[in-house]
Every structure is written in C-alpha cells, then in structure tokens.
Amino acid sequence: xxxxxxxxxxxxxxxxxxxxxxxxxxxxxxxxxxxxxxxxxxxxxxxxxxxxxxxxxxxxxxxxxxxxxxxxxxxxxxxxxxxxxxxxxxxxxxxxxxxxxxxxxxxxxxxxxxxxxxxxxxxxxxxxxxxxxxxxxxxxxxxxxxxxxxxxxxxxxxxxxxxxxxxxxxxxxxxxxxxxxxxxxxxxxxxxxxxxxxxxxxxxxxxxxxxxxxxxxxxxxxxxxxxxxxxxxxxxxxxxxxxxxxxxxxxxxxxxxxxxxxxxxxxxxxxxxxxxxxxxxxxxxxxxxxxxxxxxxxxxxxxxxx
Amino acid sequence: xxxxxxxxxxxxxxxxxxxxxxxxxxxxxxxxxxxxxxxxxxxxxxxxxxxxxxxxxxxxxxxxxxxxxxxxxxxxxxxxxxxxxxxxxxxxxxxxxxxxxxxxxxxxxxxxxxxxxxxxxxxxxxxxxxxxxxxxxxxxxxxxxxxxxxxxxxxxxxxxxxxxxxxxxxxxxxxxxxxxxxxxxxxxxxxxxxxxxxxxxxxxxxxxxxxxxxxxxxxxxxxxxxxxxxxxxxxxxxxxxxxxxxxxx
Amino acid sequence: xxxxxxxxxxxxxxxxxxxxxxxxxxxxxxxxxxxxxxxxxxxxxxxxxxxxxxxxxxxxxxxxxxxxxxxxxxxxxxxxxxxxxxxxxxxxxxxxxxxxxxxxxxxxxxxxxxxxxxxxxxxxxxxxxxxxxxxxxxxxxxxxxxxxxxxxxxxxxxxxxxxxxxxxxxxxxxxxxxxxxxxxxxxxxxxxxxxxxxxxxxxxxxxxxxxxxxxxxxxxxxxxxxxxxxxxxxxxxxxxxxxxxxxxxxxxxxxxxxxxxxxxxxxxxxxxxxxxxxxxxxxxxxxxxxxxxxxxxxxxxxxxxxxxxxxxxxxxxxxxxxxxxxx
Numbered sequence: 001x002x003x004x005x006x007x008x009x010x011x012x013x014x015x016x017x018x019x020x021x022x023x024x025x026x027x028x029x030x031x032x033x034x035x036x037x038x039x040x041x042x043x044x045x046x047x048x049x050x051x052x053x054x055x056x057x058x059x060x061x062x063x064x065x066x067x068x069x070x071x072x073x074x075x076x077x078x079x080x081x082x083x084x085x086x087x088x089x090x091x092x093x094x095x096x097x098x099x100x101x102x103x104x105x106x107x108x109x110x111x112x113x114x115x116x117x118x119x120x121x122x123x124x125x126x127x128x129x130x131x132x133x134x135x136x137x138x139x140x141x142x143x144x145x146x147x148x149x150x151x152x153x154x155x156x157x158x159x160x161x162x163x164x165x166x167x168x169x170x171x172x173x174x175x176x177x178x179x180x181x182x183x184x185x186x187x188x189x190x191x192x193x194x195x196x197x198x199x200x201x202x203x204x205x206x207x208x209x210x211x212x213x214x215x216x217x218x219x220x221x222x223x224x225x226x227x228x229x230x231x232x233x234x235x236x237x238x239x240x241x242x243x244x245x246x247x248x249x250x251x252x253x254x255x256x257x258x259x260x261x262x263x264x265x266x267x268x269x270x271x272x273x274x275x276x277x278x279x280x281x282x283x284x285x286x287x288x289x290x291x292x293x294x295x296x297x298x299x300x301x302x303x304x305x306x
Numbered sequence: 307x308x309x310x311x312x313x314x315x316x317x318x319x320x321x322x323x324x325x326x327x328x329x330x331x332x333x334x335x336x337x338x339x340x341x342x343x344x345x346x347x348x349x350x351x352x353x354x355x356x357x358x359x360x361x362x363x364x365x366x367x368x369x370x371x372x373x374x375x376x377x378x379x380x381x382x383x384x385x386x387x388x389x390x391x392x393x394x395x396x397x398x399x400x401x402x403x404x405x406x407x408x409x410x411x412x413x414x415x416x417x418x419x420x421x422x423x424x425x426x427x428x429x430x431x432x433x434x435x436x437x438x439x440x441x442x443x444x445x446x447x448x449x450x451x452x453x454x455x456x457x458x459x460x461x462x463x464x465x466x467x468x469x470x471x472x473x474x475x476x477x478x479x480x481x482x483x484x485x486x487x488x489x490x491x492x493x494x495x496x497x498x499x500x501x502x503x504x505x506x507x508x509x510x511x512x513x514x515x516x517x518x519x520x521x522x523x524x525x526x527x528x529x530x531x532x533x534x535x536x537x538x539x540x541x542x543x544x545x546x547x548x549x550x551x552x553x554x555x
Numbered sequence: 556x557x558x559x560x561x562x563x564x565x566x567x568x569x570x571x572x573x574x575x576x577x578x579x580x581x582x583x584x585x586x587x588x589x590x591x592x593x594x595x596x597x598x599x600x601x602x603x604x605x606x607x608x609x610x611x612x613x614x615x616x617x618x619x620x621x622x623x624x625x626x627x628x629x630x631x632x633x634x635x636x637x638x639x640x641x642x643x644x645x646x647x648x649x650x651x652x653x654x655x656x657x658x659x660x661x662x663x664x665x666x667x668x669x670x671x672x673x674x675x676x677x678x679x680x681x682x683x684x685x686x687x688x689x690x691x692x693x694x695x696x697x698x699x700x701x702x703x704x705x706x707x708x709x710x711x712x713x714x715x716x717x718x719x720x721x722x723x724x725x726x727x728x729x730x731x732x733x734x735x736x737x738x739x740x741x742x743x744x745x746x747x748x749x750x751x752x753x754x755x756x757x758x759x760x761x762x763x764x765x766x767x768x769x770x771x772x773x774x775x776x777x778x779x780x781x782x783x784x785x786x787x788x789x790x791x792x793x794x795x796x797x798x799x800x801x802x803x804x805x806x807x808x809x810x811x812x813x814x815x816x817x818x819x820x821x822x823x824x825x826x827x828x829x830x831x832x833x834x835x836x837x838x839x840x841x842x843x844x845x846x847x848x849x850x851x852x853x854x855x856x857x858x859x860x861x862x863x864x865x866x867x868x869x870x871x872x873x874x875x876x877x878x879x880x881x882x
Contacts, residue, residue: 036683087864094612098820099863101813105856113850156707222809226692229685237681280701287693291674294686296676358768384770396765398758406765409758412751413769418776420751422743428751471769 007138009259010252015144017251018151022206023228023236023244025158026199033174033195034236039100041079042221042226043107046072048204049211049220050111053120062125063187073204074263081196086189106220112218119215122208147209155244156204164238171195174239211247227254230286234293236239236303245301250286257285308333309372311505312388312475315365317356320348326352327363328529334475339497339506341516344526345549351393351479352507354527357538358477359383361496362476371474384413389473389504391464393480397452403463404448407435410470438469458489465496473504482512494518525549559875563828566835570734578727586726587798592838593733594794599819599830606816607825608748610760614812615671615687618694618745619664621739623792625698626660628710628802633768635713636696653732654725656793664789667694672781676774680871690807695807709803709869716797723797730861733794736783737831747783756780788815817859823869832870 027041051072056065080103088096124143131139162168170186174195207221214220231250235242262278269277293301309417319327325544326349329511334340355361357368359380364488368376375383384390397406408425411434412418439445442462447455455463461481468476481497484492494515497506501521510516517537524534527549533540540546556564570593576880577585598620604613633640633649634690641647650656675686699707715723724728759766759773766773796802814837822833840858844851866873 031681066798083862084864093684094606094820094824095863095867097612097614097684098817099860102818102856102859102863104813105859109850109853111857113853119675223692225755226688226809230689232687233682233685276700276702280697283696283700284693287689290686294674294677298682360767379772380767381770381772384768390768392764392768394769396762398761398765400761401754401758405661405754406758408751409755409766409771410769412755413766413771416770418751418755418771419779422746422750424746424749425751425754426749431751467769468764 004136004138005235006259007136009255011138011140011144011148013252013255014248015147015151015251016255017248018148018155018230019206019210020224020227020248020251021151021155021244022202022209023224024145024231025155025240026202026245027225027228028235028238028240028243029171029195030199031232033171034192036085036088037093037096037100038083038085039225040103040107041199042225043104044073044077044200044203045207045210045221046111046218047076048207049122049216050115050120050207051204052211053122054115056122057120062123062128062212065122065128066205069204069208070201073207074201075202076204078193078197080200081193085196088194092271107267108218115218116169117218122211128303139282143212150209154205158240164270165193167194170264227286230290232300233261233290234300236300239300239302242300242302249289253286253289254282257282261285308336308370311371312357312477312507313369314353314357315367315369317353317363317368319352319356319361319363325359325529327356330366330526330529330531332534334505334507334523336505337501338521339501339508339519341508341510341520341523342526343513343516343523344511349529350385350526350528350530354390354477354479354509358388381413384471385416387471387474388477388502389468389471389475390477390482391461391479393470393483395460395464397460397463397467399451399453401452401453402431402433402448403439403444403450403455406452406463407438407448407466407470408432410438410467411435414471418478434470434472438466442466443471457484458493461485461489461493466501469503471531475504476500476506477509478506480507480511482510482515490515557875559826559871562871562875566828566831567738569739569835574727574730574734583726586730588838588842589725589796590733591795592835593737593792594798595815595818595832595837596831596834597737597740597794598735598791598815599822599834600737600744601784601789601791602721602815603784603819603824603826603830604657604747604787605781605784606759606819607829607857608753609756609777609784611676611689611777611781612684612816613675613781613784614684614807614809614816615675615689615691616785616788616815617807617809617811618691619668619788620670620792620811620815621694621698621802622664622667623660623789623794624796624802624806625704625710625792626663626789627656627703627716627793627796628712628724630656630659630823631712631716632704632710641651646863651714651716653716653723653797656716656797657790660789660793661786665786665811666790668785669790670784672778676777676781686813691809691812695804695809698804698807698827706802707804709801709805712796712800715800721734728793728799733798736790736794740790741827741831743780748827752776752779768777768858821859821862821869822870826869826875829869829871 023041024044027038028156030036030038048069052065052069055068084099084103088099093266128143128146130142132142132145134140162171174191227250231243231246234249235246258279261282262275265274265278312334315331317330330353342350355364358379368373369385370383370388408431411431415431439448441466444459444462444466481493485493490512497519500506520537522534523537523540525532525540525546532549533543533546548555574586574589585836602616605613609743630649631651636652639648671690675683678686700758704710717723718732755771756776759776764771792806818833818837819830821836823829840855844854
C-alpha cells in the first residue's frame with residue numbers, strides 16, 4: 001500500500017471526523033445544558049440537507065444553499081424546542097427517547113411526503129470541484145479539504161463562543177448549576193431555545209455539507225446520529241473537547257480500519273476471504289473502540305465522574 | 307476491654323484540595339451506641355460512606371469483626387452483617403412495607419436469585435421480615451404501599467430493613483432527621499434497646515438524642531476527630547465547646 | 556379479579572377467538588396478521604422485563620430479535636442445501652426442526668445479551684441508551700457487510716421449518732405454536748415478576764442503594780434481567796423469521812428497536828399484558844392507517860407523541876387505572 005493512499009485515507013478520516021463533530025457538538029451541548037437526549041438530532045441533519053438541495057436546485061447557488069440549510073435547521077430546531085422539547089426537560093429519559101423517536105417518524109415521513117422517496121442530489125459548486133495537490137504530491141478533492149477546514153473553523157468558533165462570550169458563560173453556568181443561572185436572572189427558557197437552535201444549525205450545516213458527497217434522502221440522518229452517540233460515549237457526555245477528540249478518533253478508526261484490516265487479513269488468508277472478513281470486522285471497529293473505552297473509563301475520555 | 311466490632315484505622319480521603327477525612331480512627335464496641343457529631347460539612351457523610359462501602363479511602367483501613375473490609379463494596383459488607391440506614395429514606399416507594407422488609411431478608415439469606423417461587427410465599431423469608439416489622443411496630447402496615455407511610459414510619463421501616471439482615475453492627479445516618487418531638491422520643495426509646503441486638507454507630511444532629519443515648523461521642527470537625535469520650539467528657543471538653551457546641555450555645 | 560386481570564383475560568380470549576373466527580370464515584390473511592402481532596408481543600414481553608421491571612431503557616433489542624432471526628436463517632439455509640455448517644473439528648449440520656432452532660436462537664441471543672449487558676450496565680441513564688443503540692447498530696452493519704449469509708439482501712427459506720406432529724405451513728397450526736409459546740412465556744414472566752428476583756429487580760429500579768445495602772448487587776440483578784430479556788426477544792426473532800420465511804438486516808436495525816419499545820409503551824410499560832395489547836394495536840394501526848396513507852408513520856408519530864406527553868401509562872394504564880402491574 002502506498003503512503004499516498006494512506007495519507008488520503010487519513011484525510012478522509014479527518015473529514016468524517018469533523019462532520020461527526022458538528023453533529024456530536026450539538027447533541028452534547030443539549031445534553032450538558034438541558035439534560036436531554038435527543039434522537040431527532042438526525043432529522044435536523046436531514047432537514048439541512050434537503051433545504052440545501054432544494055435551494056441549490058432553485059437558485060444554483062451553493063452559498064445560498066448552505067445558508068438555507070443553517071436557517072431551516074435552526075428554525076426547525078427552535079420550533080420543535082418550543083412546541084415539544086421543552087415539555088421533556090423534567091421528564092425521565094424514557095419519555096425523552098419516545099417523544100424524540102416520535103419526532104423522527106414525523107420528520108422522516110413528512111419529508112417523504114413533501115419530497116417523495118427518490119433521493120435528491122446536491123452538486124459540488126465548480127469553484128470547489130476537482131482535486132488539489134497537497135505538499136508531498138497528494139492529490140485530494142478540494143471539496144473534501146474544504147469540509148475539513150470548515151469543520152475545524154466551526155470547532156474553533158465554538159470553543160471561542162463558549163469560553164469568551166456572554167452566551168458561553170451562560171451555557172457553562174447551565175452545565176454546572178441550573179439553579180444558579182436562574183438566580184443570576186438569566187432567561188432560562190430563552191437560553192434553552194437558543195442552545196437547541198444552535199445545535200440544530202450545526203447539524204443542518206453538516207447535513208448540507210455531507211449532502212454534496214452523498215445522496216440526499218430520508219433516513220440519512222440516523223446512521224450519523226448513532227455514530228455521533230458513539231463519539232459522545234467515547235468523549236464523555238457534555239464535553240465539547242471530548243466530542244472533538246471522539247469525533248476524530250471515530251473518523252480515523254472507521255476509515256483506516258476499512259483500509260488496513262483487509263490488508264492485514266491478507267497476510268494469512270486468501271484474498272477474497274480476507275476482504276470480506278476484513279471489511280466485516282472493520283464495520284464493527286468503532287464499536288469495539290467504544291467497548292474498550294467503556295471498560296477503561298465508563299464515563300468517557302473527558303466525561304465528569306458520575 | 308472488649309474487641310471492637312467495627313473499627314477504622316487512619317482513614318484519609320481527599321477530594322482535590324479538600325481534605326474530607328484526615329487520619330480518622332474510631333471504633334464501635336459490643337453493646338454500645340457511639341455517636342458521631344460535627345457541624346455541617348465536617349465530613350460525616352464521607353466517613354459513613356467509607357465505613358459502609360461505596361467510597362474507598364485514599365489511605366487507612368476499615369475492619370469489621372476483625373476482617374479488613376476496605377476493598378469490599380457496599381453489598382459485600384452488608385452480607386457480612388453491617389447494616390446501614392439512610393438520612394433520606396432509600397426505600398422502594400412503590401412496594402409495600404412487607405416487600406421492603408422481604409428484600410432485606412432475601413439479601414441476608416442470599417436468596418435474591420430465586421426466579422419462580424413467589425417471594426411472598428416463601429415462609430422462611432416472611433418470618434424474618436414480619437419479625438422485623440413486629441419489632442419496630444409496623445406489623446399493622448405490612449400491606450401498605452411505602453409511599454403512603456408517614457415520615458416517621460419510613461424511618462421505622464428503614465430500621466426494620468436493617469434488622470432483617472441480622473446485623474452485627476448498625477451504621478445510622480441521622481435517623482431523627484425530620485421527626486417531630488414525639489417521633490424522636492419514640493425512636494430514642496427504641497434505639498436505646500437496640501444497642502443490645504447490635505452496637506450502633508450513630509450520626510446525629512439531634513443533641514438531645516445523642517446525649518440521651520450515646521455511651522461515647524466522637525466529634526468530627528473539618529475532617530478530623532477532635533475528641534472522643536463519654537457524654538460528660540465531651541460536654542466539658544474546651545476544644546469541643548469552641549469548635550462546635552459553642553456555635554449552638 | 557382486578558380490572559387489569561379482567562382486561563388480560565379478555566385479551567387472551569381475543570387471541571384465541573379471533574383467529575378461530577378467521578379460520579372458520581377462511582381468512583388466512585387475518586390469521587397471519589394475528590400471528591405477527593403475537594410474535595411481536597413476545598418480543599415486547601422480552602423487552603418489558605428489562606424496561607418495565609428493571610427500568611433499563613434498551614434501544615438495542617433489535618440485536619436480539621435479529622440474532623434469533625439469523626439463528627433460524629443460518630440453520631435452515633444450511634439444512635435446505637444439505638451443506639453442513641462446520642465439518643472440522645466436528646460435524647455441525649443445519650436443521651429444519653423448530654424446537655432446535657428455538658434453543659439455538661435463545662442461547663445465541665442470551666449470550667449476546669450477556670456480553671452487551673455486561674458492558675452497557677457499567678453505565679446508566681443516557682449512556683446506557685446510547686450504548687445499547689450503538690451495539691445494535693454494530694450487529695446491523697456486521698450483518699450487512701458479512702456476505703456469507705446474504706449481506707444486505709438477507710436470507711430466504713423455501714419452506715417453513717418443521718414442528719413434530721403439526722403442519723406448520725397451515726396458518727392456524729403455526730399460530731397455535733406461536734400462541735402456546737406466548738402464553739408459556741407470559742406465565743413464566745408473571746411468576747418471575749412475583750419471585751424474589753423480580754422483587755429485588757423492581758426494587759433496584761426504584762432505589763439501587765437500598766438493594767445494595769441489603770447485600771444484593773444491582774449490577775447482577777440487571778445483567779440477569781437483561782439476559783433473560785434478550786433470550787425472549789431472540790425467540791420471538793426466530794419465530795418472526797419463520798413467519799416470513801425470510802431474515803434480513805432490517806430485523807437488526809435501530810427502527811426495529813424503536814418500534815418494539817414504542818408498542819410496549821403504547822400498551823403499558825411494566826404491565827404483564829402491555830406488550831400484547833401494544834403489539835395488537837400496532838398491527839391494527841399499521842393495517843388501518845397503512846391502508847389510508849403510505850405515510851402512516853406520521854400518524855403513528857403524532858399518536859406516540861400525544862401518548863408520551865399527555866397519557867402516560869399506556870392503554871392498560873388508562874383502562875385499568877393506576878396501580879401496579881405486579882404485586
């Protein structure tokens with residue numbers, strides 16, 4: 001295997017990782033601040049992708065499509081928070097699971113109703129198409145490189161938001177002590193809606209960005225949602241840093257496992273058996289990683305002690 | 307002097323910069339009530355957790371009936387006869403009073419893993435449970451759902467569950483908390499007799515109860531035992547008066 | 556008899572009378588529909604032991620349902636091709652015998668539940684939900700990427716498996732088998748709930764500290780409950796695959812986990828017959844709403860949302876009133 005192929009896969013792993021981070025960050029914020037588990041986060045990812053595909057189809061502008069994705073997902077998030085989610089903060093996790101599962105059903109079938117069952121396509125804009133040559137002679141798709149950069153920029157922005165701004169202070173206060181932020185006279189329900197909409201916007205952005213390299217269809221959000229759960233279990237609930245580290249770990253493990261395991265099995269098996277056994281094991285690798293973290297640190301790498 | 311039943315030797319525990327327990331050595335002897343008092347935040351709960359299980363000391367040992375139980379969990383210490391009651395009742399609220407008592411009998415008998423025989427039909431368990439309810443005076447409420455009990459009755463049930471374990475020692479965390487005058491008086495009378503069943507390590511804020519019951523008192527301040535002695539000795543101890551009783555006086 | 560017991564008896568009566576009526580009026584489709592409801596009910600009875608009695612919100616029960624299904628698929632596909640599963644070091648052949656398939660399904664799903672439970676139960680709350688969901692997804696992707704047993708396309712079986720003395724291809728005879736298993740499991744579950752173990756497990760849900768301070772390990776209680784729960788759901792999976800003569804990764808998908816949980820809740824969590832009522836209603840809704848609109852899941856979603864937000868306790872809770880399922 002060439003070094004160039006390996007480097008390319010590392011970049012692919014990073015790209016998957018930063019997109020997972022956009023999902024996981026919102027989930028972990030919502031859990032950290034409101035104590036809510038939201039299964040419908042994948043639906044917001046899907047809404048972002050569909051909004052982007054629809055707007056790109058109508059206007060031909062990718063930038064407008066991204067803005068539409070952010071706006072649609074944030075609006076859907078805020079609406080859902082106001083109508084349903086805020087009734088769930090004081091409920092047990094079972095009720096939260098069921099209600100947000102119901103939201104998945106409503107969003108998924110509703111989207112199918114509006115857009116039909118056929119996948120939509122979102123094209124990469126011309127100015128981001130084609131490969132670029134990186135130092136070391138690696139040819140890499142410009143668009144995917146852009147995704148990595150956007151993901152890292154959002155991560156940086158999120159860290160700054162939380163450490164430097166007034167909203168960030170309120171979020172941190174909410175994570176530590178819910179009664180304190182009430183005592184400080186912060187409008188909790190307003191804060192909750194904003195945090196939820198922020199998480200939704202990040203998910204919608206991820207959906208739109210990823211939508212250009214895969215097809216936009218109903219049900220696209222849930223596999224990503226479950227990967228984001230794995231990220232959170234590995235990184236620790238409520239920790240943005242944990243979400244980032246977990247995302248990159250999961251992204252790299254998944255991508256490199258698919259490349260390296262069949263290669264490894266070929267050392268002592270015939271080729272076709274090796275690739276099927278290798279890819280079957282590779283599909284389980286991130287869950288094995290999760291299990292390993294659970295054995296060593298049940299609360300995740302950066303999670304607070306329960 | 308008789309061998310202590312329960313003993314801590316040099317227990318130390320800190321959380322970050324906070325020294326919650328500093329080199330604590332106390333013991334509990336047969337037939338006595340040993341009260342542990344101290345202002346809020348002195349580290350009483352932390353100490354209780356280390357004695358009953360659930361929190362491992364950074365250094366030091368817990369001996370129970372001569373055996374080092376420091377590495378053992380709560381359940382294992384309970385099976386050896388260390389019975390604990392809680393400050394905030396930790397009962398199965400949806401279950402009946404009898405079911406809560408049965409739970410203790412099951413734990414003591416190691417029979418929780420019987421899968422098909424109805425729990426209520428097992429005579430051996432029922433005998434133990436009903437006997438304990440009888441002792442605390444809750445027999446009439448055996449079929450009552452626990453959430454319907456009054457605060458004082460829940461306290462009695464806590465003690466009854468502890469009794470089903472046929473304990474060799476009790477660790478009681480503020481059993482008087484939240485009880486009215488009448489309730490405290492009744493429970494005081496009951497605990498007074500209970501010390502002959504098994505000795506009691508009693509964490510308590512109610513000074514009337516402590517002074518009425520305790521054979522010995524230990525005073526915990528800022529994670530340190532500053533004095534141990536009889537009620538008289540503690541009352542007259544100048545350190546204690548400054549550190550603790552002075553605040554109340 | 557309490558209202559709940561009367562309700563349970565009525566449900567059981569319906570499960571006997573309705574298919575008999577369908578048989579008498581020659582409506583095999585309705586028998587098959589009832590069979591499906593009874594099998595899903597069985598899967599739900601399994602989940603209810605973890606969820607209702609143990610308070611363990613498992614979103615990964617599709618794993619056990621699917622393992623049961625694949626146990627059937629693997630054994631029967633080898634048998635129909637006369638191709639042994641293993642030749643060295645010793646011979647293992649496939650089988651078309653239902654009782655053997657059930658045993659294998661129960662054992663395999665039980666072992667999987669033991670392993671998944673041992674890891675997941677180290678955590679609690681939201682972690683537990685996410686981890687069981689993730690392990691379920693792991694098996695789903697494994698089934699898709701493992702080509703030997705059909706991969707994404709699944710596995711078809713030509714003829715339904717055999718049961719001694721019965722013609723399993725006759726819908727009513729297959730239904731009798733399913734109903735007998737459901738009744739047996741319901742009976743055992745009601746005994747389990749009243750047993751020492753059930754009492755301790757239920758107490759561990761309400762107050763783990765209490766259970767621990769009387770010398771019982773909540774972890775052990777929960778692990779055993781989770782394993783039993785997985786075994787029952789696995790048995791249901793084997794029957795479900797046999798009903799369809801088909802097994803595919805869909806049985807392992809997270810939607811399956813969600814749906815099993817949904818009808819347990821709709822029926823009434825921690826109620827003995829909650830999953831039965833829930834499964835019947837679920838199939839009825841699927842049939843009625845599915846006929847009304849292709850997008851019937853929207854209605855199901857709205858209904859579920861309303862139940863969660865405003866009608867806790869499910870159907871049995873609403874009809875039989877407050878009070879405990881198991882006393």
